[in-house]
Amino acid sequence: MLACLLPALVLFAVFMVYPTVNVFRMSFYTWSGFSPDMTFVGLDNFRHLIDDKQFVRAFQNTVALLVVVTVVTMGMGLFLAAIMTRQKLRGRNFLRFVLYVPNVLSVVVIAAVFSAVYDQNNGLLNGTLRLLSLDGWQQVWLGNQKIVLYSVGIAMVWQSLGYYMVLYMSSMSSIPEELYEAAGLDGASNARQFFSITMPLIWQNLRTSLTFFIMSAVNLSFVLVRAMTGGGPDSSSEVLLSYMYKQAYTNSSYGYGMAIGVVIFVFSFLVSLLVSRATRREPLQF
Amino acid sequence: MRRSFALAGTAVTALALLVGCSSGGDAGSGKTTLKVAALEGGYGRDMYTQVIKAYEASHPDVDVQLQISKSIEDEITPNMKAGKYPDVVVLGQGRKAALTETLVKDKALEDLTPVLGTKVPGEDGTVGDKLTQGVIGNLNTNPYGTDKTYLLPMYYAPTGLFYNQGLFEKNGWKVPSTWDEMFELGDKAKKQGIALFTYPTAGYLDSYFYALLADVGGEQFYNDVMTYKKDVWKTANAKKALDLTTKLLSYASESTVGYANEQDFTKNQQSILDNKALFMPNGTWITGEMADAPRADGFTWGLTTLPAATDGGKRYLTTSVESVWMPSAARNKDAAKDFIAYLYSDEAAEIFAKSNAIQPVEGIANSLTGESAEFYKLYEDSSVSALVGGFASTAPVQGVDIKATLFDTANSIISGDTTESAWQSALNDASEKLRQAGN
Numbered sequence: 105m106l107a108c109l110l111p112a113l114v115l116f117a118v119f120m121v122y123p124t125v126n127v128f129r130m131s132f133y134t135w136s137g138f139s140p141d142m143t144f145v146g147l148d149n150f151r152h153l154i155d156d157k158q159f160v161r162a163f164q165n166t167v168a169l170l171v172v173v174t175v176v177t178m179g180m181g182l183f184l185a186a187i188m189t190r191q192k193l194r195g196r197n198f199l200r201f202v203l204y205v206p207n208v209l210s211v212v213v214i215a216a217v218f219s220a221v222y223d224q225n226n227g228l229l230n231g232t233l234r235l236l237s238l239d240g241w242q243q244v245w246l247g248n249q250k251i252v253l254y255s256v257g258i259a260m261v262w263q264s265l266g267y268y269m270v271l272y273m274s275s276m277s278s279i280p281e282e283l284y285e286a287a288g289l290d291g292a293s294n295a296r297q298f299f300s301i302t303m304p305l306i307w308q309n310l311r312t313s314l315t316f317f318i319m320s321a322v323n324l325s326f327v328l329v330r331a332m333t334g335g336g337p338d339s340s341s342e343v344l345l346s347y348m349y350k351q352a353y354t355n356s357s358y359g360y361g362m363a364i365g366v367v368i369f370v371f372s373f374l375v376s377l378l379v380s381r382a383t384r385r386e387p388l389q390f
Numbered sequence: 391m392r393r394s395f396a397l398a399g400t401a402v403t404a405l406a407l408l409v410g411c412s413s414g415g416d417a418g419s420g421k422t423t424l425k426v427a428a429l430e431g432g433y434g435r436d437m438y439t440q441v442i443k444a445y446e447a448s449h450p451d452v453d454v455q456l457q458i459s460k461s462i463e464d465e466i467t468p469n470m471k472a473g474k475y476p477d478v479v480v481l482g483q484g485r486k487a488a489l490t491e492t493l494v495k496d497k498a499l500e501d502l503t504p505v506l507g508t509k510v511p512g513e514d515g516t517v518g519d520k521l522t523q524g525v526i527g528n529l530n531t532n533p534y535g536t537d538k539t540y541l542l543p544m545y546y547a548p549t550g551l552f553y554n555q556g557l558f559e560k561n562g563w564k565v566p567s568t569w570d571e572m573f574e575l576g577d578k579a580k581k582q583g584i585a586l587f588t589y590p591t592a593g594y595l596d597s598y599f600y601a602l603l604a605d606v607g608g609e610q611f612y613n614d615v616m617t618y619k620k621d622v623w624k625t626a627n628a629k630k631a632l633d634l635t636t637k638l639l640s641y642a643s644e645s646t647v648g649y650a651n652e653q654d655f656t657k658n659q660q661s662i663l664d665n666k667a668l669f670m671p672n673g674t675w676i677t678g679e680m681a682d683a684p685r686a687d688g689f690t691w692g693l694t695t696l697p698a699a700t701d702g703g704k705r706y707l708t709t710s711v712e713s714v715w716m717p718s719a720a721r722n723k724d725a726a727k728d729f730i731a732y733l734y735s736d737e738a739a740e741i742f743a744k745s746n747a748i749q750p751v752e753g754i755a756n757s758l759t760g761e762s763a764e765f766y767k768l769y770e771d772s773s774v775s776a777l778v779g780g781f782a783s784t785a786p787v788q789g790v791d792i793k794a795t796l797f798d799t800a801n802s803i804i805s806g807d808t809t810e811s812a813w814q815s816a817l818n819d820a821s822e823k824l825r826q827a828g829n
Contacts, residue, residue, distance in 0.1 A: 136786060139496035149788060156789040220655040224645055247648025249807050309491065334652050336592075337801035338808075339794075351789065356492040360788040 127369070130362040137358035149363035158339055159364065163349035169325050169343065170375070173260045174318055181265055181282030182310075185272035185296050190284070200273070204266035211263070211324070218259040222246050246333055249340035256328050256341055260321065263328075270382055271313055275306040304388045310384045315376050322372060344368050422725045427466050428480040431712070432547070432675035433747040438480075445732050448512065452725055454485045456580035463487035470730045475717040477726040480544055483780065484531065489511040490541070494533045494783045495716065498724060499540040500716035506539060508731045517542075525750040529616055529779040530711055541713035542730060543778075545742070548752045548768055549597035549673040549708045550695050556688035557665050565694050569634055572697045576641040581669055585643030585689060585745045588667040590655035596780065596799050597671035597708050597798040598696065599635075604706040604777050606631045612706075617782045618825035623818035630699070640805045643667045647801045656680070663689060673710045674765050678746070693765045695774055706777040707768055711750070735796045785827045792820040 131149055135142040153159050185205070188196050204216060221228045224243035230242045245255040249291070279302065287297050326345030328336055335342040335350070342350075344364060350363025428438055435458045442454045455478065459465050466476055467489060483490045493499050506518035506526070518526070525531070525543045532539050558565060561582075566572040576586030589595055604612040607627035614622045622628060643666060649657040659676065661667040663685040677691050695705040714733060716726050732738060739749050746762055748754060755766040768774055779790055795816050802808040 134786070134788075136492050136496045138492060139498055141496070152788040158789060216652065223654075223657075224648045244645075244648035246651060246654070247645075247801075247805070249802070249805060332651070332653060335593075336651055336798065337647050337805065338592075338798045340807075350791075354488040354787040355789075355791050356487060356488065356495045357788050360786075 122153065124369070127362050127365045130359055131366045135358045135361040136356040137352065142359075145359070146334065149360045150366075152360065153363060153367065158342065159347060161339060162342040162344050163367075165340075165342060166322065166325065166344045166371075168253060169257050169260070170318055170321055172254065173257045173264075173321055173325075174314070176257075177261050177264050177268060177317065178310075178314060180261070181268035182242075182272055182303075185271045186302060188269070189273050189276040190294070190297075200266075200270065202266075204270055206263045206265075207267040209263070211327045212331050214259055214263050215328060218255070218262075218332060219246070222255055247337055249337060251355055252333060252337065252341045255334055256325070259328055260324055263324065264317065264321070268313060268317065272306060273308070275309040276302055279305050304385075307383075307385055308387055311380070314383065315379050318375055319372055322368065344371075422452055422722055423455045424452055424478065424722055424725050424729055425476040426454055426456050426480070426729070427462050427476040428456065429462045429482075429712070430443050430458045430460045432678045433742075433745040437742050437745040439745060441450075441733070441738045444737055444741065445729060449728075452729070454729065461487075462580055463489040470717070470719075473503055473719070475719040475721070477720040477722045478711065478714060478716055478729055480709070480714045482544075483541075484593075484710075489611045490713065490715065491783065493545075493715075494706075495786055497534075497603045498718050500720060501538050501540060502542050502716065502727070502730070503537070503539045505542065505727050505730055508727065510735045511728060511732045512737065515733055517731050520751050522546075522752055523749040524776060525709075525711065525778060529782050530713070531778075533783045535617065537784060541715045543711045543750045544714045544733065545712045545747045546776075546778075547674040547692065547710045547748065548765055548776075549671065549710045550601065550693050550768070551598070551669040552662060552672045552676055553664060553669050553692045553694065554665060554686065555690040555692035557686065558692070560688060565692070566697050568701060569697045569699065573637065573641070575668070580641070584665060585646075585661075585667040586641035586669065588643045588646045588657045588658050588661055588670050589650065589800070590670065590672065591650045591652070592797045592800045593793075594671045595800055596793070597673060597710070599631075599796060600780065601696050601706040601708045602631050602634065602699075602779055604775075605696055605703065606634075608704075609777075612777070612779070615821075616780065618784070618821045620822065620825060621818065623821055628817075629814065632810050632814055634699070635800070636803055636813075639800055644805050647804050650801060653657055656683075659683075665689075669694075674762065677761055692759055693768065695767070695768065697775075702773075705771075705774050707774050709776045709778045781824075784824045787823050787827045790820050790823045792817070792824060795820045 132144060132146055133142045134145050134149070187193065188200060193199065209217075224230060224242075224244045224247065227245070229245065232239045233239065243251060246252055282303050283305075287301060292300065299336055322343075322345065325343045326349070329341055329343050329346045330349075333341045335346045345368065348361045348364035348368065351357045351364060426438075426442070428435075440454055442456055446452060446454055457465065462479075462481060463485065464487065466479070467487075469475075479490075481490055483494075506521075507516050509516055510520065521543070525546065526539055527537070529535065531541050531543060533541065548726075553565070557563075563575060563578070564571070572586070579586055589598075600612070603615050607614075609631075611622075611625075611627050615628070620813055621738050643661055645659075645661065646658055649655060655678075658667075659670065659672070659680055660683055662670050663680060663683055665686045675691070695707050698705050714730055716723065716730070720726055734749065736753060738752055739751050742749055743754060743757065748758070748762070748766065755763075755769070758766055769776060799808060799813045799816065803810065803813065
């Protein structure tokens, strides 16, 4: 048995455990990433983080993105999955395909698509608003510091929504039809059926996907921010990973970057734990 | 058992092949292999292959291996971290990945001062004799403020305010020589729906700020700012520079901030070609970068310095310099130094110049024609001085990036998300932290 596991364990140790431990180790040093000069500074890098306004801003942005994007993606994913599973929609398969497509696109393509959508002069969004005589609603979507983060968030939702919708559709379609028929005979509305039958029966799936989504959203936010805004204007859309990258690789503060990496690790771990605890329920089966 | 031997034999063979492939040497040929890494910038890659071919023709004992890419830092950094360094690197400062700056901070560059005294291969003079006066001995070439040169200037190009000469001629406008004239022009242009100013991204303000600081307070003040003199950002000169900039930014085109990112920056550049904005800070590479872009009738590129800070005052022209340097961990240092010296030969300079890569070699600018000649003519104006260099290198300071504080805040000034006094205060804080870090 151990012999079978050994290759996997070795790979896991080399590619997962060792780099992770190394991130923790490097966070106690000042080092540029190149020179052999590494100075042990203990918790100094972490002390700097507390006073670093840019880091605090990046942290706030990350939390805001995670909350908003998770709620919207999960909410819409569940809603659309329920509609597509329970209602006899015409063109359902086509709609499912259209919503799923963004998931297979490269993030760089998504950034380019949204760059065109958000273009302040010739973009689809402002163009549509002009067409609807809603000129006052037009925005500089990637230039307004108050909304740029949410502009990135919308791109994240667009990219992820289809995948989670399909995931939930697959769980929902396995729920026996008799349960809904019985509930219908008892006079339960569609909403009541959703909250009393669908949600409890796909709860384990929902829990797992929620944790998975939050972790992947941390990564996705970095890639999209890098491609769409570069963290700007003036750091207003900076997220933790993009700030870590800047410090480690362009500010020659590799140790400091690793300290940010440790914070991301601990933060992700705690969020997963929190989500896991908060969503723990007795599993229901049919 | 036999199967085990076969497997072990296969594994050993595979490993041997891998080792053979990774060594990349040509020990058997007796040639010196020189690894050259270069950024493929606006000048293209052909000029490098031609120069290397010419060098190899006169140095049959040297095999030059060129690695060239638009993101050369991403390609050589992993190898460098694994201890495999190129011998020669052609890459300037101010790039996003900041590889050159990182090696400067690490003191990991080879001292190239001896190269200045080396004879150019095939010629009588030394490299130092051929270089244009003033391009050596600044913080760009001597980053530690000593007399030792670690980065040799490879190409130089004037940067400043680019505009459409055709539009000025059509409207009978004069290129402003003072800031008062500049803002008067801004008001006139506004009436025609044209903005006075834009920038591709805030990072391009390096073409603007360094010259402005020298214009306002002279070279001593500029050096004080670049070397983080205590409370330098609280001085009247610094306030004047920020006052002028804040006023200029109030004339910026509305679309500037929204397009000032990696995806959309060419849309800001396009606004100059479309006569929607008058001036933008940029470098001479802009003509090549926007060569295929549509443009207004009668469009001709023009380049000017910033307006003088005082009537008749001296004007500085920020000069972009791309450098050649050697990592101190390079293996073939002598051969690399000889190759670098060759890069300044007449033969190499001629090849480079054909691709508009102009080296700071005496007399070369006189051979230019067309648009480039007009741009380089700015240096002939007696009231204009070239300004080379930028912020001095210090030990890294966690979370402090003074260039980002100086340039990127312009976005917030335009959008009204911050104030000039907050900008001044942030600059002083960043400067003070870097001063304390020292080098």
